[in-house]
Amino acid sequence: MVGAVLVLSGPSGAGKSTIISEASADIGEYYFSISTTTRLPREGEVHGKDYYFVSKEEFEEGIKSGTFLEYAKVHDNYYGTSLEPVHDALSLGKLVIFDIDIQGHRLVRAKLGDITTSAFITPPTLIELETRLRNRLSDNEEVIQRRLENAKSEILAVGEYDFAIINDHISRAAREFSIVANAARLKHSQIDEATFIKNWLASE
Amino acid sequence: MVGAVLVLSGPSGAGKSTIISEASADIGEYYFSISTTTRLPREGEVHGKDYYFVSKEEFEEGIKSGTFLEYAKVHDNYYGTSLEPVHDALSLGKLVIFDIDIQGHRLVRAKLGDITTSAFITPPTLIELETRLRNRLSDNEEVIQRRLENAKSEILAVGEYDFAIINDHISRAAREFSIVANAARLKHSQIDEATFIKNWLASE
Numbered sequence: 376m377v378g379a380v381l382v383l384s385g386p387s388g389a390g391k392s393t394i395i396s397e398a399s400a401d402i403g404e405y406y407f408s409i410s411t412t413t414r415l416p417r418e419g420e421v422h423g424k425d426y427y428f429v430s431k432e433e434f435e436e437g438i439k440s441g442t443f444l445e446y447a448k449v450h451d452n453y454y455g456t457s458l459e460p461v462h463d464a465l466s467l468g469k470l471v472i473f474d475i476d477i478q479g480h481r482l483v484r485a486k487l488g489d490i491t492t493s494a495f496i497t498p499p500t501l502i503e504l505e506t507r508l509r510n511r512l513s514d515n516e517e518v519i520q521r522r523l524e525n526a527k528s529e530i531l532a533v534g535e536y537d538f539a540i541i542n543d544h545i546s547r548a549a550r551e552f553s554i555v556a557n558a559a560r561l562k563h564s565q566i567d568e569a570t571f572i573k574n575w576l577a578s579e
Numbered sequence: 580m581v582g583a584v585l586v587l588s589g590p591s592g593a594g595k596s597t598i599i600s601e602a603s604a605d606i607g608e609y610y611f612s613i614s615t616t617t618r619l620p621r622e623g624e625v626h627g628k629d630y631y632f633v634s635k636e637e638f639e640e641g642i643k644s645g646t647f648l649e650y651a652k653v654h655d656n657y658y659g660t661s662l663e664p665v666h667d668a669l670s671l672g673k674l675v676i677f678d679i680d681i682q683g684h685r686l687v688r689a690k691l692g693d694i695t696t697s698a699f700i701t702p703p704t705l706i707e708l709e710t711r712l713r714n715r716l717s718d719n720e721e722v723i724q725r726r727l728e729n730a731k732s733e734i735l736a737v738g739e740y741d742f743a744i745i746n747d748h749i750s751r752a753a754r755e756f757s758i759v760a761n762a763a764r765l766k767h768s769q770i771d772e773a774t775f776i777k778n779w780l781a782s783e
Contacts, residue, residue, distance in 0.1 A: 500779055530779050534772040538765050551765055558762035561742050561755055568738040575704055575734050 377567070378465040380487050381405075381559040382473045382480045382536075385496035386526035388508045390542045391474055394496065397549035402556040406464035408473045411437070414452035427457070445475065445482035450521075456483075465490075470560045477532040492559035494552070495536040499543045501526060581771070582669040584691050585609075585763040586677045586684045586740075589700035590730035592712045594746045595678055598700060601753035606760040610668035612677045615641070618656035631661070649679065649686035654725075660687075669694075674764045681736040688739075696763035698756070699740040703747045705730060 383391055395407075411427040413434050422428050429437075434453045437443055446455025456473065464471050473483060484491050498504045504526055508519045533539050538555050542548040587595055599611075615631040617638050626632050633641075638657045641647055650659025660677065668675050677687060688695050702708045708730055712723045737743050742759050746752040 497779070500781070527780060530776055533776065538762075539775070540765075554758065554761040554765060557758040558742075561744075561758060571743070572734055572737065575701070576731060577704070 377490065378406075378467065378469040378471060379559050379562045380465075380471050380473065380483065380491040381556055382475060382483050382491060382493040383496055384475060384477055384480050384493070384529065384532075384536070386498070386504055386529060387522050388504050388511070388526075389496045389498055390507075390545065390548065391496050393545060394540070394542065394549050394552045395472070397545060398553040398556065401550075401553035403470070403560070405470040405472050405556070406460070408456055408461055408464075408471055408475075410454055410456055410475065411443075412452060412454045414454075444486065445479045447476065447478045449476075454479075470556065472556070477529050477535070480532075480535065490562055492538075492555065492562055493536045494538040494540050494555050495533045496540045496542055496548070496552075497526075497530065497533070499541050501530075503543075581694065582610075582671065582673040582675060583763050583766045584669075584675050584677065584687065584695040585760055586679060586687050586695060586697040587700055588679060588681055588684050588697070588733065588736075588740070590702070590708055590733060591726050592708050592715070592730075593700045593702055594711075594749065594752065595700050597749060598744070598746060598753050598756045599676070601749060602757040602760065605754075605757035607674070607764070609674040609676050609760070610664070612660055612665055612668075612675055612679075614658055614660055614679070615647075616656060616658045618658075648690065649683045651680065651682045653680075658683075674760065676760070681733050681739070684736075684739065694766055696742075696759065696766055697740045698742040698744050698759050699737045700744045700746055700752070700756075701730075701734065701737070703745050705734075707747075 385391060409423065409427060411429055411434065413429060413431045416422065416426070416428050420426065431453065434455065437455070437457070438446065442457055442459065443455040444458045444461055446453060456475065456479065461471055473479065475483070480493055484493065498507060501523065505523055508514060508522055514522065540548050540551045540555070589595060613627065613631060615633055615638065617633060617635045620626065620632050624630065635657065638659065641659070641661070642650065646661055646663065647659040648662045648665055650657060660679065660683070665675055677683065679687070684697055688697065702711060705727065709727055712718060712726055718726065744752050744755050744759070
């Protein structure tokens with residue numbers, strides 16, 4: 376049994392976690408992939424829930440021993456996805472949801488393309504993104520500017536995704552997300568085509 | 580405004596029309612593309628509902644004047660899809676559903692790939708297809724054998740489709756179909772990417 380993969384990308388401030396939480400009753404069981412990072416935890420962040428927080432040395436050891444499905448270095452910190460829990464969840468036939476950036480999406484698609492669906496989630500405009508980032512009061516000016524610069528370059532990759540979800544109304548965005556997640560789950564039936572055809576044609 | 584396309588293929592006897600009808604409350608408004616054919620109407624078939632029935636001369640005139648989105652000749656009869664009603668429905672932003680064969684799917688995908696989603700709908704096995712064809716008592720032995728031969732070659736194309744829907748339980752198949760149809764509808768947001776990015780980045 377093989378599960379399916381749903382990659383979500385989009386600027387910080389797009390509302391990805393709110394959307395997932397609003398839609399969770401409609402999308403059935405899933406495994407949310409937790410990234411590993413070398414950056415320090417922010418206030419309130421929990422090891423094993425928000426991220427796996429590890430040292431630079433541990434991360435680089437992981438790179439060398441091939442434990443990452445994908446990883447990248449952003450502003451001097453590593454971010455990556457460990458292969459093992461993803462592999463375990465897929466073996467159980469689960470839908471695995473990734474919240475990763477556009478580089479991560481490319482790597483996951485390259486490795487797991489057959490079972491991958493992807494969605495880019497974004498506020499309706501850059502201006503609206505800036506408003507949301509300022510309203511949440513959690514980032515200083517430098518961080519806000521960096522997020523806006525990142526968003527300006529990430530939006531150019533929207534065409535690489537199967538779906539774009541514009542988060543202007545949370546209820547509509549959550550409804551669209553649940554459609555995408557349920558469609559992603561159906562993709563697992565596509566794989567192992569040769570066996571499917573053989574069984575379909577079998578006379579007994 | 581541009582709509583989206585959903586192509587359905589699969590053997591006669593797969594239950595496509597039952598599935599669409601079961602799911603229709605969940606998939607919103609759509610335009611079901613009516614094919615044009617030169618074959619004679621069967622008992623109960625209505626011109627403009629089941630097919631547009633035309634003469635061989637009319638059909639060949641249509642081919643020459645480029646009015647078909649796709650067409651094929653099967654067992655001496657032409658089958659095709661007129662471009663104009665599809666174009667009109669797409670201009671209104673509608674989801675257009677096609678029930679066409681694997682050749683038709685290839686042609687539609689080649690022409691409208693950006694906005695096309697496709698699903699192959701099939702009974703669980705060839706044996707089960709044969710049982711269903713015999714139970715419906717509408718075809719003679721020769722027609723049943725021809726449908727089974729067609730099904731054996733069409734199943735080999737299942738991998739060309741975005742989704743496979745196995746119609747073993749009608750309620751589950753209808754639920755899967757509604758997920759696929761709603762996902763297909765979301766695809767229209769993917770197109771005209773350049774305009775989307777330009778508007779997203781615009782400072783006012």
